Amino acid sequence: MKDVLIPVLLILLAPLLGGLLYGFERIVKARMQRRIGPPLLQPFYDFLKLADKRRMMVHSTHAFLGIMHFVSLWFALAVLLLGGDLVLVIFLHLLSTSLLILAGYSTRSVFSHLGANRAAISVLAYEPVLIIIAVSIFMLNGTFDTAAVFTGKEPLLYKMPLAFIALLLVLPIKLKKSPFDVAEAHQEITGGVELEFSGLFYEAVYTARWLDYIFCYTLVFLFAGSNILLGIGLVVFTFIYLNALDNSTARVSYKQMLRFSLGVAGTLAFINLLINSFS
Amino acid sequence: MYSFITGLFLLPLIVSGLLLVLPGKISKRIVILASSLLAALALYIFIYTTAPLYVKIPGYVNEAVAGADILLLVYFGWVALRKKSWLVGILTVLQLGGLLYLLKALPESHSVQFMVDKLSAFMFLLINVISGIIALFSLRYIEEEDCSAFRKKYFLSILFWFIGVMNLLVSSDNLEYFFLFFELTTLASFLLIGFRKDAVSVKNALTALWMNQVGGLAILATIFFIAYNGYGEATFSTLLAHTADKGILLPLALLAVAAISKGAQLSFSKWLLGAMVAPTPVSALLHSSTMVKIAPFIILRLSPALKDTPVAMVLIGLTGFVFIAAAIGALAQDNLKRILAHSTIALLALMIMMGAMGTPVTIVAALVLILFHGISKCMLFLNAGVLERVFHLKETSDMDRLGESGPFTSLVITLGFMSLLLPPFGAFIGKWLSIETLGALATDKKILGALVMVAVAGGGAVLSLLYFKVMGGLISRTGEQDRIRFERTGPFYSVTIYILLGLVLAGIIGLPLLLTHYFAPVAAQTLGQPVPVITEGWNMYVGSMRLPIVPLLVAFFLLPVTIITALFIRFRRVDRASEYMCGEKLNYSFSSFYFSTDRATPYFYAAGILFLITLLLVALI
Numbered sequence: 001m002k003d004v005l006i007p008v009l010l011i012l013l014a015p016l017l018g019g020l021l022y023g024f025e026r027i028v029k030a031r032m033q034r035r036i037g038p039p040l041l042q043p044f045y046d047f048l049k050l051a052d053k054r055r056m057m058v059h060s061t062h063a064f065l066g067i068m069h070f071v072s073l074w075f076a077l078a079v080l081l082l083g084g085d086l087v088l089v090i091f092l093h094l095l096s097t098s099l100l101i102l103a104g105y106s107t108r109s110v111f112s113h114l115g116a117n118r119a120a121i122s123v124l125a126y127e128p129v130l131i132i133i134a135v136s137i138f139m140l141n142g143t144f145d146t147a148a149v150f151t152g153k154e155p156l157l158y159k160m161p162l163a164f165i166a167l168l169l170v171l172p173i174k175l176k177k178s179p180f181d182v183a184e185a186h187q188e189i190t191g192g193v194e195l196e197f198s199g200l201f202y203e204a205v206y207t208a209r210w211l212d213y214i215f216c217y218t219l220v221f222l223f224a225g226s227n228i229l230l231g232i233g234l235v236v237f238t239f240i241y242l243n244a245l246d247n248s249t250a251r252v253s254y255k256q257m258l259r260f261s262l263g264v265a266g267t268l269a270f271i272n273l274l275i276n277s278f279s
Numbered sequence: 280m281y282s283f284i285t286g287l288f289l290l291p292l293i294v295s296g297l298l299l300v301l302p303g304k305i306s307k308r309i310v311i312l313a314s315s316l317l318a319a320l321a322l323y324i325f326i327y328t329t330a331p332l333y334v335k336i337p338g339y340v341n342e343a344v345a346g347a348d349i350l351l352l353v354y355f356g357w358v359a360l361r362k363k364s365w366l367v368g369i370l371t372v373l374q375l376g377g378l379l380y381l382l383k384a385l386p387e388s389h390s391v392q393f394m395v396d397k398l399s400a401f402m403f404l405l406i407n408v409i410s411g412i413i414a415l416f417s418l419r420y421i422e423e424e425d426c427s428a429f430r431k432k433y434f435l436s437i438l439f440w441f442i443g444v445m446n447l448l449v450s451s452d453n454l455e456y457f458f459l460f461f462e463l464t465t466l467a468s469f470l471l472i473g474f475r476k477d478a479v480s481v482k483n484a485l486t487a488l489w490m491n492q493v494g495g496l497a498i499l500a501t502i503f504f505i506a507y508n509g510y511g512e513a514t515f516s517t518l519l520a521h522t523a524d525k526g527i528l529l530p531l532a533l534l535a536v537a538a539i540s541k542g543a544q545l546s547f548s549k550w551l552l553g554a555m556v557a558p559t560p561v562s563a564l565l566h567s568s569t570m571v572k573i574a575p576f577i578i579l580r581l582s583p584a585l586k587d588t589p590v591a592m593v594l595i596g597l598t599g600f601v602f603i604a605a606a607i608g609a610l611a612q613d614n615l616k617r618i619l620a621h622s623t624i625a626l627l628a629l630m631i632m633m634g635a636m637g638t639p640v641t642i643v644a645a646l647v648l649i650l651f652h653g654i655s656k657c658m659l660f661l662n663a664g665v666l667e668r669v670f671h672l673k674e675t676s677d678m679d680r681l682g683e684s685g686p687f688t689s690l691v692i693t694l695g696f697m698s699l700l701l702p703p704f705g706a707f708i709g710k711w712l713s714i715e716t717l718g719a720l721a722t723d724k725k726i727l728g729a730l731v732m733v734a735v736a737g738g739g740a741v742l743s744l745l746y747f748k749v750m751g752g753l754i755s756r757t758g759e760q761d762r763i764r765f766e767r768t769g770p771f772y773s774v775t776i777y778i779l780l781g782l783v784l785a786g787i788i789g790l791p792l793l794l795t796h797y798f799a800p801v802a803a804q805t806l807g808q809p810v811p812v813i814t815e816g817w818n819m820y821v822g823s824m825r826l827p828i829v830p831l832l833v834a835f836f837l838l839p840v841t842i843i844t845a846l847f848i849r850f851r852r853v854d855r856a857s858e859y860m861c862g863e864k865l866n867y868s869f870s871s872f873y874f875s876t877d878r879a880t881p882y883f884y885a886a887g888i889l890f891l892i893t894l895l896l897v898a899l900i
Contacts, residue, residue: 056856059756061845063853068841075837079830088830095838098697098747102842105751106682109858113751120747124740131736135729145825195859262737273729 007081010214014077018210019043021217025243032247043210050206053199058107063201065103070204072096073211080218083147086134090127093215097123100205104193115192118183121254125180125261126170132269133163137222139276152225157234162272164223164234168241169265171216173257177242179249180257188251280324280332284395284450287320287403291443298436303428307418310435314411317442321407324400331396331804333452340392341455345382348459351466352378355488358469364485370492377499381455385506385513394452394516397804402449402576405650409568409657410442412775416661417560419771423668424558426475434474438564441467445569449576454505454513458498461537461573465491468570471561472554483553490550494540501533515580522584532590532898534577536891542574542627544601545887551624555616559664562616566623567657574627575649578634579642579805586637589897592727594635597890598628599731603738604883609745611876613674615663618749619656622699625738626652632731639810640824642802643794650798651698651786658779659695662688665776669768675749682756687765689753690846691776694839696746698783757858784839791819791828 010017023040030037039045057063076092079085097119104116134144140159141148149156157164173180184192197205220238224231252260294313298306352375359368417438421431444467448460465488473484502513508526510517518534521527543551551571555562565571578585578594585591602625609621626648633645666672670685681689767773786793795812799821803810812821819826 055850055853057850057853058856058858060848060850060853061754061756063850064845064848065841068837068845072837072841075830075833084827084830085825088827092830092834094743095834098743099837099841101747102750102754105747106754106756106845107858108755108757110860112858113755116747116751120744120751123747124744127740127743128733128736131739132733135732135736190859196856198856266733266737270729270733273732274726277726277729 011078011081014214015207015210018213021213022210028243029247032243047203050199050203055200056198057201058196062103062106062196065099065106066197066201067204069096069100070208072099073208077211077215080146083145083150086137086144086146090130090134100193107196109196111189112193112196114189115183118254119193121258122173122183125258126173129166129170129265129269132273133167136160136163136273136276146222149222149225155223155225155227155230157223160272162268166265166269167219170261171242172245173261175212175216177246179252181251182254182257185251280327283320283324287446288443290317291439295436295439295443298432298439306432310414310418314414317407318411321403325404328395328397328400331394334393336392344456344459348378351462362485366489367485370489370496374492374496374499381499381502392453392456393450395450397801398579399450401801403446405653406442406445406568409653410564412778413560413563413657414438415771416775419769420558420560420664420668437467437470441569452514452516454498454502458495461498462495464570468565472557474557480556483556486553487550490540490547494537497533497536501530504529518581519584527584528588528590528898531581531585532894534581535590535594535894538574538577542571542631543624544628545604546884548624552617552620555620559660559667563657563660566660567653571623571627572649575630575634575645578631579645582634582637582642583806585635590894591635593894593897595632595731596727598632599734600886601628603734606738606741607876607879610741613676615675619659622742623656625742639802639806640821642806643798643810643821646798646801654779654782655695655698658776659692661776662692665768665772675752679752679755682754685766691780693750693753693842696750697838794821
C-alpha cells in the first residue's frame, strides 16, 4: 500500500510542489543576486492573477495545444513516478514537448516560431543523452523499469557517476536555464513559444513548467535508488548548482549548446555506458 | 490454396497485359476490380497459411526461366549500348557470363522452386493491399500527367507487372528464380524511374539500374558459392538447413549485399534518392510496399542462419551507421519527397538491423516496422502527390500557407510524420521495441551494442528534429482563420488517403490483437521457434519484453486525438489578439532553419564502402 500511496500523492500534488519549488527558487536566485526576492507563494499569487485576466488567444488550436502540453506532461510524470519504463517515459516527455513545439508553430508569430525552432533543437541536444543514460541503467538492472531503480540496493550514483554529470549538464537545457536557455531567451525572442499564450491559457504553460521541475528532480533522485537521504542530498545539490549556474553564466548560441551537449555530455554518458557494459 | 497462390501470381500479370491493350474507360474498372481482388486474395492466403507450402514446377519452366534471364540481360545490354552507360554494360556482361557459366556447370536437379510460408503471406498482404491503393491513386494522378494516352496505360501496366513480380519474388525458394524476379523488379523500377524521359530521369534510372545490378551479381555469386562449397542446390532452404556451418558465411554475406543494394543502404543510397524524379505514385510504390522492402525480406528469410554470425555483426554495425547518416543527411533537405526518402533509408536500416539480430522480439519489431512504415510512408507519399497536383507545392519551405489552404492535407501529413515518430503509433512501437532490444544486445555484444545504441538514439533525435521542422510549416495559421473547412481533392485522392488514415489509426487500436494474431505467428515460423505473446493484467509480454498497455492507450488519446481535436475545437467567449511583433514590421520567412550537412555525404559513402568490404572479408576469413 505504502509504495503506491507515496507516488500517487506525489503525482496529485506535483503542480503544488512544483510551484513551491519555483517560489523557493526565485528566493534563492534573488539572494544570490543580493536581492530579497518575492515571497515563497509568489507563483501562486501570479497564478491567481492570471486566472483573473481578460481571456485572449490567437486561435483555438494554439490555445488547446498549450493545455494538452500540460496534460501530457503530467501523464509522463505519472508514468515515471509509478515506476514505468524509462524509455517510454522519455518518449512521453518528448510527446508533451512536441505538443508545445507544435503550438509554437501553429501561429504566424515570428517569436513563437523562432522559439519553437530552438525548442526542437534543444530536444536534439538532450534527448540522445537521456536515452544513453537510460540504456546504461538497463545494463545495470537488466530492465528499463524505474521501479527497479527505486528499490535497488546500491544507488546508481556509485556506478554511474559520469552519467550523473552528463545529466547535470543537460538539465539546464531541459529547464531552460542559462547558459542553455536559447529556447526561451527573453531578451532575444521574448520568451519564444510561451509568448503568444495569455491569461487562462498561459496558466497551462506556466504550471507545466512546475511539473517539469518535478520531472527533472525525479530524474536526479533516480540516481540515489532507495537511499532517500542521498536522494535528497542530490536534489539539493542539483538545485543549488542549477541556480548558481543560471546566475553566473551568459547565454550561448544554439549551435554552441548543441556542440557542447552532444560533444561533452553525450561523450560522458557514452563512456559511462561502456564502463557499465564491461563491469 | 495452390490455385489462390497461382491467382496471386498470374492475376497482376494478366491485368498488366490487359491494361496495355484495352481502352482507358474499361481499364479504370479493371484496376479497381483487380486491386480489391488482390487484396482479398492476399488476406485469404494470409489467414489460411499454416505450414510452409512447397510448390514444385515442371522442368520446362526452368528452361523458360533461364531463357527469360538471358532475354532480360540482353535487354540490359541493349540499354547500355543505347544510353552509352559503360557501368551498366560491364555489369551486364559480368552477369551474363556468370549466368551462362552457372547454367552450364550446375546440375539440373530442381526439387522445389517456390515456398509460401507465413512470411511470404505477410509480404503478400503488404504488397497487394498497399500497391492496390497506390494503383487506385494513380488512376487520377496519371490522368493529369503530361504524356500520350498510351504512356498512361503503360504506366498502370508496369505498376501491376511490379506487383506480380513482387508476389513471385517473396515466394521463391530457388535462388535462380529469385535472381530472375530480383532483376525483373530492377527492370520495373528502371522503367518507372525513367518514365518522364527527361535527361535527369534517364540518368537516375540508369543509376538505379546499375546499383541494383550489383545486387543481382551478388545473387549469382551466391549461387556459385553454394555449389562450390558443396551444399548442392542453391535455395534459401539449403542455407537455412546448414545454419551453423562456416561455408555458408560467404553466400550469406553476398545475399546481404544484394539486400543492401535493394534497400538503398550506404553506399547504394543514391538510386533511391534519385528515384523521386518519377511520378509520385512510383515513389510511393518503391518506398512503401515493393522494391526496398525486399531488403528486410531477404534478411528476415535468412535470420535464423544469420544470427550471431560475424556477417550479422557487420550488418548491424552498418545499419546503425546508415540510420544516423541518413538522418543527418535528411536535415539538409528541403524537398518533401527527398526528406521522405532519407527517412525511408533510415527506417530500412532499422528493419535490417532487427532482422539480422534474429531474436524473437527483434523479428517482431522488424515485422511491425515493415508493415506500419509501409502504411505511413504510402500515406505521406500520396499526400506529396496531392500537394504537387492540387496545390502545386514541392518544397517544404513553400508550404507555410498550407494550413490555411489545405487543412486536411496538412493534418494528414502531420499525422503521418507523427506516426513515424511518436507513441502510440505502430511505427513508434517498432522503434521502441528496437531500442529496448538493442539494450539486450549490448549486454551480450558490448561495444557493438553500445555503438549501435548511440547511433539509433542520436539518429532518432535528429529525425524528430527534422519532422518537427516539416510539421511546423504545415500547421501554422493566422488568428483570422479559426474555422477549419476541409478542402476537396477529388474521389480517387481522398478515398485512398482515407483508407490509409483508417489503417494507421486501426493499427493503434488493434495493436495488442495484431501482435498476438498477426506478427507473432509470422515471427515464430520465420525463426522456427515459438514467439510467446501473453497478456497479463495491464501488461503485454512479447518474448521477454514488457509492453505496458495503459500508457500506450493514454498516449493514443493524447496524440492523434489531440491533434485532430486541436483543429476543430473552438473556445467561445474568448477575445482575439493578433500576434506580437515587438513593434517591428518585418518580413519573416516562416521556412524553418537549415543545416547544411551535404559536406558529409562523401564521407558517408566512403564509410559505407568500407563496411561492405568488411562484410565480405569477415565472411572469407
